[in-house]
Amino acid sequence: MIEAEGLTKIYGSLAAVSDLSFRVEGGEVLGLVGPNGAGKTTTLRCLVGIIPPTRGEIRICGHSLGQEPLAAKRNIAFLPDEPRLFDYLTVKEHLRFTARIYGVRDFQTPAETLLAELELREKADALPAELSRGMKQKLVIACGLLHSPRVLLFDEPLTGLDPIGIRRMKSTILKRAREGAAIIVSSHLLHLVEEICDRVLILNQGRKIIHGTLEEIQRSLPDLRGDISLEDMFLRITGHAEDGTEMK
Amino acid sequence: MIGTFFYYLVRTSRNRAVSALKRLRQPKYLISALAGLGYLYLVFFRQFLSHPKAARGMPVPLDVDVIPLVETGLALVLLVLVLLPWIWPGRGREGLRFTEAEIQFLFPAPILRRTLIHFRLIRMQLSILFGVLISLVVFGRGRFLDHPIYAMVALWLVYSFLALYYMGTNLTQMSLAEHGVSGFKRQFWTLTLLAVVVVSIGVWLKWFIPPLPATETAGLSDFSAWFVRTTGSGPAYYLLLPFQALVRPAFSPDAAAFLLRLFPALGVLFLAYLWVMRTDVSFEEASLEKARRMAIRLEAARSGNWRRARRAAPKARRPPFQLAPVGFAHTAIFWKNLISAGRLAALRVLPVVVMLVIVLTTMTLRQGSRHELLPMVIGSVAVAMAGALVLIGPIAVRDDLRNDLLQIDLLKTYPISGWGVVLGEVLAPTAILAVMEWLLVLVAALVLPSLGKIHPTVSQRLLVGLSAAFLLPCFSLIGVVLQNAFALLWPGWVELGKSRRQGIEAMGQRLITMVATVLAFVLADIPAGLVFAAVFFLGFWLLGLTVLPIAALVAALVLLGEAGLAIFWLGRLYDKFDVSLEGPGR
Numbered sequence: 001m002i003e004a005e006g007l008t009k010i011y012g013s014l015a016a017v018s019d020l021s022f023r024v025e026g027g028e029v030l031g032l033v034g035p036n037g038a039g040k041t042t043t044l045r046c047l048v049g050i051i052p053p054t055r056g057e058i059r060i061c062g063h064s065l066g067q068e069p070l071a072a073k074r075n076i077a078f079l080p081d082e083p084r085l086f087d088y089l090t091v092k093e094h095l096r097f098t099a100r101i102y103g104v105r106d107f108q109t110p111a112e113t114l115l116a117e118l119e120l121r122e123k124a125d126a127l128p129a130e131l132s133r134g135m136k137q138k139l140v141i142a143c144g145l146l147h148s149p150r151v152l153l154f155d156e157p158l159t160g161l162d163p164i165g166i167r168r169m170k171s172t173i174l175k176r177a178r179e180g181a182a183i184i185v186s187s188h189l190l191h192l193v194e195e196i197c198d199r200v201l202i203l204n205q206g207r208k209i210i211h212g213t214l215e216e217i218q219r220s221l222p223d224l225r226g227d228i229s230l231e232d233m234f235l236r237i238t239g240h241a242e243d244g245t246e247m248k
Numbered sequence: 249m250i251g252t253f254f255y256y257l258v259r260t261s262r263n264r265a266v267s268a269l270k271r272l273r274q275p276k277y278l279i280s281a282l283a284g285l286g287y288l289y290l291v292f293f294r295q296f297l298s299h300p301k302a303a304r305g306m307p308v309p310l311d312v313d314v315i316p317l318v319e320t321g322l323a324l325v326l327l328v329l330v331l332l333p334w335i336w337p338g339r340g341r342e343g344l345r346f347t348e349a350e351i352q353f354l355f356p357a358p359i360l361r362r363t364l365i366h367f368r369l370i371r372m373q374l375s376i377l378f379g380v381l382i383s384l385v386v387f388g389r390g391r392f393l394d395h396p397i398y399a400m401v402a403l404w405l406v407y408s409f410l411a412l413y414y415m416g417t418n419l420t421q422m423s424l425a426e427h428g429v430s431g432f433k434r435q436f437w438t439l440t441l442l443a444v445v446v447v448s449i450g451v452w453l454k455w456f457i458p459p460l461p462a463t464e465t466a467g468l469s470d471f472s473a474w475f476v477r478t479t480g481s482g483p484a485y486y487l488l489l490p491f492q493a494l495v496r497p498a499f500s501p502d503a504a505a506f507l508l509r510l511f512p513a514l515g516v517l518f519l520a521y522l523w524v525m526r527t528d529v530s531f532e533e534a535s536l537e538k539a540r541r542m543a544i545r546l547e548a549a550r551s552g553n554w555r556r557a558r559r560a561a562p563k564a565r566r567p568p569f570q571l572a573p574v575g576f577a578h579t580a581i582f583w584k585n586l587i588s589a590g591r592l593a594a595l596r597v598l599p600v601v602v603m604l605v606i607v608l609t610t611m612t613l614r615q616g617s618r619h620e621l622l623p624m625v626i627g628s629v630a631v632a633m634a635g636a637l638v639l640i641g642p643i644a645v646r647d648d649l650r651n652d653l654l655q656i657d658l659l660k661t662y663p664i665s666g667w668g669v670v671l672g673e674v675l676a677p678t679a680i681l682a683v684m685e686w687l688l689v690l691v692a693a694l695v696l697p698s699l700g701k702i703h704p705t706v707s708q709r710l711l712v713g714l715s716a717a718f719l720l721p722c723f724s725l726i727g728v729v730l731q732n733a734f735a736l737l738w739p740g741w742v743e744l745g746k747s748r749r750q751g752i753e754a755m756g757q758r759l760i761t762m763v764a765t766v767l768a769f770v771l772a773d774i775p776a777g778l779v780f781a782a783v784f785f786l787g788f789w790l791l792g793l794t795v796l797p798i799a800a801l802v803a804a805l806v807l808l809g810e811a812g813l814a815i816f817w818l819g820r821l822y823d824k825f826d827v828s829l830e831g832p833g834r
Binding site: 045048049050051052069070071072073074076078080084086087088089093096097099100101102103104105106107 | 567571572573574575577579580583584587588655656657658660661662663664665823824826827
């Protein structure tokens with residue numbers, strides 16, 4: 001469902017993402033992790049068509065993002081870490097607007113369901129300024145899920161959510177995966193990635209360091225033994241000691 | 249402690265200036281700054297630098313007879329400004345605003361409340377001094393005053409007084425809101441004084457206003473004399489006294505007189521200071537709330553969301569129409585931008601306004617020739633406004649890409665083609681301008697025929713009005729498309745959102761954009777103009793004036809075609825638009 005082939009993004013002389021290739025199948029959750037500046041957000045922004053890649057090919061549900069951007073984008077929902085909303089549209093109007101953009105004919109029922117699920121029903125006529133950060137995040141999720149996307153990309157999905165919201169977000173991601181969506185979750189919260197992701201892709205300085213299931217990654221690190229967490233693996237792969245200091 | 253405050257303010261100002269200077273390393277800011285400086289030189293400083301003698305040696309001072317008039321007039325303005333926060337509570341609420349950082353550092357610190365007020369007073373001096381300088385450059389330019397230094401001091405006194413007064417009013421109103429009835433007791437003397445002022449104004453208006461001089465025979469001097477007599481009679485004399493004391497130093501003929509007038513002015517200022525210091529109100533909570541709102545605005549501004557930065561608490565508005573879930577996607581953008589435009593209330597009352605104008609003009613037209621002034625004024629204003637709308641409207645109504653480029657991350661994820669996005673974006677401002685222009689055309693067509701000896705027939709009025717109705721919205725569309733083209737081509741140069749950025753380079757940017765807009769607008773209108781002329785002159789022999797709307801319609805179609813091509817081209821630009829390289833904030 002998501003295919004990236006030789007994805008490269010260069011800013012001036014800086015290669016934010018270099019020759020990145022991977023696939024995410026339907027029903028699969030890929031965790032995109034890496035230190036700050038590793039190129040995670042740039043990768044996500046390329047995958048949803050916000051920024052054009054310098055080189056490489058991206059295919060969403062079989063549609064080339066470069067050649068058939070509209071067909072590709074109809075299948076995508078991007079949920080950024082910072083909720084971006086229109087100041088003068090109410091919660092309800094955001095959903096109506098999104099429905100029109102994606103051509104969701106009978107949006108009322110799913111919109112009502114989403115509002116109820118995300119506990120936004122009482123805020124249906126509120127403007128973004130009247131919402132807390134968590135509520136804004138929920139509204140972005142509602143808008144993202146309204147057109148039943150087959151590809152979901154989450155950038156730091158737990159930011160600003162309360163414990164109940166966190167639990168709901170995790171179950172939403174897993175539920176969508178069970179329903180067959182291809183999902184990428186970019187996060188610094190390695191326990192979240194460990195908990196919900198089937199495969200992990202670790203980026204560093206724009207390059208793919210490792211890609212696979214947790215078992216596969218662990219097998220590739222023979223010097224780490226026993227019950228090893230993703231955090232330990234991450235530190236080891238990115239060249240850091242257990243206390244987080246950089247190894248020489 | 250005061251030294252610490254000064255350190256903070258001086259370092260903050262210095263660092264801000266350094267940041268502004270560093271920005272000049274970017275060519276776009278440097279060019280803009282040079283353009284801004286050039287503008288300032290041409291408009292304000294050229295006379296000082298080119299003809300120093302003319303500017304400094306030969307001032308054109310105010311006539312001695314006029315000075316009392318000016319003093320009284322300024323005092324009256326000050327009286328109104330002083331009453332304003334009581335009529336319209338909320339004015340001047342800047343007085344107690346602290347930044348979040350200031351609250352975090354200063355409120356828990358072992359500092360007296362009055363020291364915090366002193367801090368605010370000191371900080372306000374920066375803007376007061378800047379205001380004095382700007383006022384002197386813009387209004388005075390040193391030409392009307394013998395001694396600009398005296399004017400500077402007087403302006404400082406006036407601005408400082410107003411700043412103190414607004415702070416005191418704010419504290420008093422806060423105390424009233426906080427303490428209810430006991431608040432009235434706490435603020436007894438302030439409220440008593442206010443009541444005395446209000447009653448005095450009532451008494452003055454009722455019994456001390458002499459009749460106006462007869463308009464047929466009276467000259468300017470008669471009106472001046474009436475004004476001085478009116479403002480010097482009854483309670484007005486005492487009411488204006490403190491304000492006259494504040495402004496009088498500006499008009500001192502020599503140093504001795506200046507010093508003599510300075511003391512009463514300082515006395516008024518000191519009384520305002522005492523009042524503020526004696527107003528015992530715990531303002532911390534209100535300041536916290538203000539700081540929070542300010543922080544939201546700052547955050548919004550820093551993240552590029554300038555509209556929110558300007559209005560911290562927008563209100564929900566009724567959508568202009570019910571958006572169907574299926575249909576052209578660009579209609580959704582049009583719908584959203586109409587809501588965002590916030591002019592829907594005005595649009596909804598348009599029919600009422602039209603009816604009122606029609607009734608009013610019909611009534612005035614029936615009054616006969618003696619009352620032609622009103623229709624002439626209304627009609628001329630309508631024509632002037634319609635013309636101004638064509639030029640300024642596309643710059644002023646910004647609910648299009650100039651706003652939405654700030655949300656480009658979101659827009660780019662939508663499955664809409666580039667031309668669809670651009671079309672949706674330009675529709676709302678064009679529609680708003682079109683409705684306003686049609687209303688103005690209607691008013692002008694109804695009213696102007698009564699002018700002078702020209703009495704066009706109903707059909708002639710209809711033809712001219714119809715032509716204008718065809719052409720004006722198309723001109724506006726071209727203007728809006730141009731503005732959006734600038735936003736897409738040079739997002740770093742165009743002011744995104746509804747902000748008015750400050751600084752010399754921002755001024756320069758605006759000038760350059762304005763010149764480019766006018767040039768592009770003229771170029772875009774040439775083909776339509778040629779087609780219009782060709783159709784009109786060819787058709788006039790056959791159809792007479794009837795050809796006018798036909799020529800206008802053909803020209804409008806040419807303009808629409810140009811706009812369509814431009815939208816298609818801009819759509820391709822939008823598709824290739826790389827947010828990471830050219831997006832706002834870079």
